[in-house]
Amino acid sequence: MDTFKHRWHQLPISRQLLVLVNAILFVIVVSFLLVDYRLRMDRHLHEKQIALTEEAKTMYESLLVAEVHGGKAIQSLVDNVCARMNTDDSPGHHIAADWRGLPFQAISHGHASDEMFAAMRSTADSIDAEANGSLVVGAFTGPAGTVYISEKRSAVVRSTRRSLLNQMFAVLLLGAIAAFVVSAVLRQLIAKPIQGIALALRSVASGDLSVIARTRSCRELSYLADQINAMTAALDHAQRDHRVHMEKARQIQQNLRPTVSELVGIDVAELFEPAEDVGGDYYDVIPLSDGRYLLCVADVSGHGVPAAMAATLLKAFVSEAAKKSSSPAEILTDVNQRYCEYVMMGHFATMALLVVDPQKRQLTYANAGHEFPFLQIGSDTPVRLNVGDLILGVEDDTHYHEETVPLGDSARLVIVSDGVTEAFDPCEEQFGTERIENLLHSAQSCSARKLVEMLGSSIEAFRKGRKAFDDTTLLVAQLT
Numbered sequence: 001m002d003t004f005k006h007r008w009h010q011l012p013i014s015r016q017l018l019v020l021v022n023a024i025l026f027v028i029v030v031s032f033l034l035v036d037y038r039l040r041m042d043r044h045l046h047e048k049q050i051a052l053t054e055e056a057k058t059m060y061e062s063l064l065v066a067e068v069h070g071g072k073a074i075q076s077l078v079d080n081v082c083a084r085m086n087t088d089d090s091p092g093h094h095i096a097a098d099w100r101g102l103p104f105q106a107i108s109h110g111h112a113s114d115e116m117f118a119a120m121r122s123t124a125d126s127i128d129a130e131a132n133g134s135l136v137v138g139a140f141t142g143p144a145g146t147v148y149i150s151e152k153r154s155a156v157v158r159s160t161r162r163s164l165l166n167q168m169f170a171v172l173l174l175g176a177i178a179a180f181v182v183s184a185v186l187r188q189l190i191a192k193p194i195q196g197i198a199l200a201l202r203s204v205a206s207g208d209l210s211v212i213a214r215t216r217s218c219r220e221l222s223y224l225a226d227q228i229n230a231m232t233a234a235l236d237h238a239q240r241d242h243r244v245h246m247e248k249a250r251q252i253q254q255n256l257r258p259t260v261s262e263l264v265g266i267d268v269a270e271l272f273e274p275a276e277d278v279g280g281d282y283y284d285v286i287p288l289s290d291g292r293y294l295l296c297v298a299d300v301s302g303h304g305v306p307a308a309m310a311a312t313l314l315k316a317f318v319s320e321a322a323k324k325s326s327s328p329a330e331i332l333t334d335v336n337q338r339y340c341e342y343v344m345m346g347h348f349a350t351m352a353l354l355v356v357d358p359q360k361r362q363l364t365y366a367n368a369g370h371e372f373p374f375l376q377i378g379s380d381t382p383v384r385l386n387v388g389d390l391i392l393g394v395e396d397d398t399h400y401h402e403e404t405v406p407l408g409d410s411a412r413l414v415i416v417s418d419g420v421t422e423a424f425d426p427c428e429e430q431f432g433t434e435r436i437e438n439l440l441h442s443a444q445s446c447s448a449r450k451l452v453e454m455l456g457s458s459i460e461a462f463r464k465g466r467k468a469f470d471d472t473t474l475l476v477a478q479l480t
Contacts, residue, residue, distance in 0.1 A: 021186060022179045029175035033168050044160040045136060048151065052138025056147040060140045063099060063147065074104055082106030092135075092152030096120050099145040120148040193221045200228060209236035246277040246305075253278050253308055256315060258285045265358030266293055269448035271456050271474035279471035280307025281417045282314050288326050291359055294318075297415040297475050298351040298392075299370065310347050314339065314392075318353075328353035328366035329402035332389075336368065340396035349392040352415055354385075358479055361409070366402040368392050371421055374414040374436060377407060382414075382440045384433075412448070412478030414440065414455075419470035423459055431462050448476040 059081065066073040078095050083106070085093040094111045097104045098121075105112035124139035124146075137150045193215035200213035209232050213225040253274075260268040268285055280300035287293055298314050300307040314335065321334040332353055339349065350370035356363055365373065369391030372384040387403040414436060423431040435458060443454055455474055 018183050018187075021182050025175055025179045025182070029172060033171060037164055037168070040164055041157065041160055045153070045156060048136050048156050049138050052136065052149045052151065053140060054138070056138045056140035056149045059095060059097070059149065060142050060144070060147045063097060064142075064144060067099070067144070071102065071104075074099060075107075078104050078106045079108045083108040092150070092155050094120070094150050096148045096150075097145060098148075101145070117148075120150050123150070124148055189218065190221075193218075193225075197221070197225055197228060200225075200232075204228075204232055204235070209239060249305065249308065250274075250277045253312070256312065258283075260285050263287070263293065264291070265480060266356060266477055267448040267480050268293075268295075268475070268477045269452040270476070271452050271472065273468065273472040274308075275419070275468050275471050276304050278305060278308035279303070279473075280311050281419065281471040281473035282311035283415075283473055283475050284315060284318060285475075285477075286319065286322050288322070288355070290326070292326065292355055292357045293477075294322055294326070294328075294331075295354040295356060295413070295415065295475060295477055296351065297370065297417060297473060298349055299417045299419075299471070299473070300349040301347060303471070306347065310343050310349065313342060314349060314351070318351075326355060327402060328355055328364055329400045332366050332368050332392075332400040333398065336392045336398050336400070337396050339392045340394075343393055345393070347393060350418075351392055354413065354415070354477075356407075356413070356477060356479075361407045361411075361479065362404055363407055363411075363413070364402055364404045366400045368400060371416055371418055374416075374433075374440060375405065375411065376414075376440050376444075377411045378409070379444055382437045407479060410479060412440075412451070412476065414451075415475040415477075417471060417473040419468060419472040420455075420459060420474055422470065423463055423468065423472070424466060425462055425464050426466050431459060435462070448478050451476050451478075 059078075062077060062081075063074055066077045074097070078097065082093060082095045085095075092111075094109075094116065095106045096112075096117050103117060105117060119135060120137050120139075123135050123137040134153050135150045136153050136156055137148055139146055139148050141147075196215060197213050200211050203211040211232065213228040213232075215221045215225045257270075257272065260270060263285070270283060272279070272281065272283065274281070280302055282296070282298040282300070284296040285293060286296070296318055298311065298318075300310040300314070317335040317338045318331065321331040321338075324334070325331055332351065335351070349368075351368045352365065352370040352373055353367070354363060354365040354373065363375070365385050365387070367373075367385070367388035369388060372386045372388065374382045375385055376382040385403070385405070387401060389400045390398050416436070420436070421431055421433055425431075436455065439451075439454060439458060443451055446454070452474060455476075459472065
């Protein structure tokens with residue numbers, strides 16, 4: 001039952017109206033025909049009984065005339081009249097009489113018998129003569145006796161049924177025409193306008209706010225269409241405002257990006273592609289007072305405006321902490337305390353901080369749960385800087401650790417967010433870290449900018465047109 005209801009509710013309104021209207025009309029027409037058939041059949045049987053009774057009265061008067069010639073004259077009259085009437089118009093016609101105590105029956109057609117006489121008498125004496133037995137009997141009683149005239153009930157019914165069937169066929173045909181007309185009118189007045197409204201809502205749901213719902217069917221549907229149009233206009237206005245605000249937010253976030261050109265002793269390039277208008281990834285290149293550079297890449301959980309606001313706070317916290325210390329571990333410890341204080345619980349973040357000293361050719365780094373940076377010295381195989389601690393925003397008393405690594409004459413760093421390593425292709429395969437290491441090994445002599453372009457092209461080709469579900473951030477720094 002539940003399955004039937006579910007399938008019924010899934011049908012379009014045009015089919016529901018077609019089924020309901022035609023079913024109701026069918027039930028009405030069939031009920032009318034059944035009742036009419038019964039009433040007409042009863043009426044025809046009653047009319048036949050009346051006609052037979054009139055015939056019996058006429059026969060009674062004829063027998064009064066014939067009885068003066070004796071019993072043979074009565075029998076001859078009965079036989080002759082019955083023989084003339086026993087035709088296709090009166091099938092099963094039979095005459096019998098109880099005349100002055102003597103029984104007479106028509107014997108010309110072979111129906112005469114005591115049982116036949118008794119059946120005619122019993123049917124005539126019943127309360128509802130036309131509804132009992134297999135005969136329709138008309139009787140007339142006078143001083144001289146009673147005359148009975150009968151016909152087979154089945155013959156009367158069959159003859160009447162043919163006439164009624166023709167009438168029923170005509171009524172059914174008219175009912176079918178009426179059902180078609182009513183269905184067409186309902187489709188034009190109700191189904192088509194509702195389908196148009198549903199199509200407009202479907203277009204709005206898909207993002208097309210230029211659609212206009214129109215209907216002239218009735219006041220209620222016109223009101224519904226007007227409300228949909230008002231809703232669409234309000235949504236379009238709100239969407240335009242949202243686009244303006246998001247564009248301003250995107251411009252603000254772009255303006256917060258650091259300048260990475262014309263740095264002394266280090267070549268830096270970056271790639272920053274938010275999954276939405278604004279992103280939760282943050283990167284920075286901060287020159288320190290002693291000629292060193294602080295490189296930072298962070299990733300706030302989530303997307304959109306909340307993540308972008310948290311990333312903006314991280315930039316402010318890092319900039320402020322870098323004024324007090326150049327130690328990556330101390331900066332992370334300070335940033336984590338501030339982050340836990342001002343950011344709502346649950347908005348965690350990861351961050352990698354690296355201090356590069358181009359003069360001493362050394363690197364000091366700390367990591368708060370971020371993707372391990374890649375380090376390649378000269379033509380050596382790239383390695384991962386795998387010292388790390390707890391992510392930001394979990395415990396405000398977390399103390400982070402750092403490690404110092406010598407760089408040699410030439411070295412380059414690649415810092416990525418998980419939007420790079422966890423990029424997916426249409427087959428649900430991840431980009432991973434091995435592809436980055438292979439690219440670093442095969443492109444040893446290119447500039448930072450060229451390496452970023454190669455990595456960006458490799459990620460784009462790997463996705464094969466699939467939309468990024470996370471922010472993509474990539475920072476490359478190499479000593480010059």
